[in-house]
Amino acid sequence: MIQTVLDIVAIRKDFPILNRKVNGKPLVYLDNAATSQTPQQVIDAIVDYYSNYNANIHRGVHTLSQEATDAYEQARIKVQKHFNAEKAHEIILTAGTTHGINIVANGFAAILQPGDEIMVSALEHHSNIVPWQMLCERTGAILKVIPMNLEGELVMAEFHKLLSDRTKLVFCNHVSNALGTVNPIEEIIDSAHKKGAAVLIDGAQAAPHIKADVQQLDVDFYVVSGHKMCGPTGVGMLYGKEAWLQKLPPYQGGGEMIAEVTFEKTTYADLPHKFEAGTPNICGGIAFGAALDYMNAIGFPAIAAYEDELLQYATEKLLAIEGLKIYGTAKEKTAVVSFNIEGIHPYDIGSILDKLGVAVRTGHHCAQPIMEFFKIPGTVRASFSFYNTKEEVDVLVAAVEKARAMLL
The missing domain is CATH 3.90.1150.10 (Aspartate Aminotransferase, domain 1)
Structure with a gap:
């Protein structure tokens, strides 16, 4: 109820x-837009993990490892259900919004060609500007900016003028961290898709207030941070449509993201592990799930x-x-x-x-x-x-x- x-x-x-x-x-x-506070229920989940089943995940046959693995993967499912992703492996557990954005930017470095266009809004946080500037420097792509007006709203007529067949990726925050503006992301997503462009939405500021449905939005990528929605720092989510996540190369190499390694060739693991190299923030992921439980109960x-x-x-x-x-x-x-x-x-x-x-x-x-x-x-x-x-x-x-x- x-x-x-x-x-x-x-x-x-x-x-x-x-x-x-x-x-x-x-x-x-x-100062909740910077980071929210943490309820006792989430603190208890953190203490419970370190007190009772602290172990590395996915690799151990012993009981603690299996318990930690189960709790971590259950947290992934909680995130999947909260944002209504179609499949659990479309949820990549990250270090936060910035990490998720950089995974996508790094992947598009292998896709973009000189002269391709990518588009950002004038209302972005630096973490949704700088990675794309770096991407343009690497690829020769051109960065376009959707302008804003004095009310702090995007000038959508200009957005539609800027869209072209050369547009490959559009990125925009769902909510401005500086002004609180809720952007018309449904219109942005729909219009970009009609031009064949992918869309990344930075949901860091929206997630504490708005329960985004990624399937209903038909968004290609959606990123959030756990610490802005009653969870701990150092954990977040990148949602990506399965087809896009399959297409993008891994962001980091290491343990966990591989299926088979020889000195001649490495085969990457299936999703989501392809993008989750190394030991993750296990406790953070579990606590993120507990935070979602808390907020959804309210x-x-x-x-x-x-x-x-x-x-x-x-x-x-x-x-x-x-x-x-x-x-x-x-x-x-x-x-x-x-x-x-x-x-x-x-x-x-x-x-x-x-x-x-x-x-x-x-x-x-x-x-x-x-x-x-x-x-x-x-x-x-x-x-x-x-x-x-x-x-x-x-x-x-x-x-x-x-x-x-x-x-x-």
Whole structure:
């Protein structure tokens, strides 16, 4: 049964870190777009692994190895079901979103020819820009950029103009980490496919808020990080359609990704192991599965509705502060408010907020092209999760007002 109303008091009890104080003040954690906090249920899964069945996987006949292997592969199936991949071997467990993007970029180095075109959006995180620039340098492919407007939305008319028969790959984030904009990925995927181009969607910022269905989207590649959705750092997922994963060469060579090795020739293992060289983050994979269990038990429709309520409340309260401007006013947004106060550097605001126990992110958020577009050095970014409260928003607003009074 899906919850429609969240029991925030009960949920907050699941997160031990929310009880701590920072600089003598109760912690108000509003840096969820960088990394979410971890519930006790996921911490328990980590402790259980290292306490009871810590062993390497896929290689051992002993009991601990078999138990670890079973738990790890069950986690892969949890990821498969969560994102509705058709087959479990279409789920590659990675070190995170950046790792997944680089696997695909490395693979396309063997496919692209000079003069081929690949396309990125103006709203990307650096991890979805730099690998493709490196790919263009290696292959002679040409990088095109989908422009954005002042609301922080992609200019889709320009996207359609940029698409051509030379377009081989389009990559775009599902949600902007800097602005919270939800991009029209269904339109992007459908239009790119009509030109014969593959599509990679960076789902790192969407996954904590939106339950993506990769089959319904018909996306070719989708990447996420576990640490943004109540899981540990150092683990994530690359989903790829089986046909594409078969076509791409391995990213790394080593143990686990081979079927047979001689000094004359190596035969690669079947999917997913072809892309999982070396000993993986076993505990991280298992804990990632536990995090998905936790979030699904709460229910993504309820999470999305509650976080939108927080977003609207915070937007209204912050805009009442004199001189405050919000960047990213798209019609479709997740729970991110990126703002500045005229005449004050965002770093200075963030430093004072920290003294008051409020954790926000300041700077360019690894999205410098967005900041250059707005001609600003960066922003203060408050990003909300389902364990935050309106009372915490009130603390944020009061802290921003105090910072303004101190700095102006």
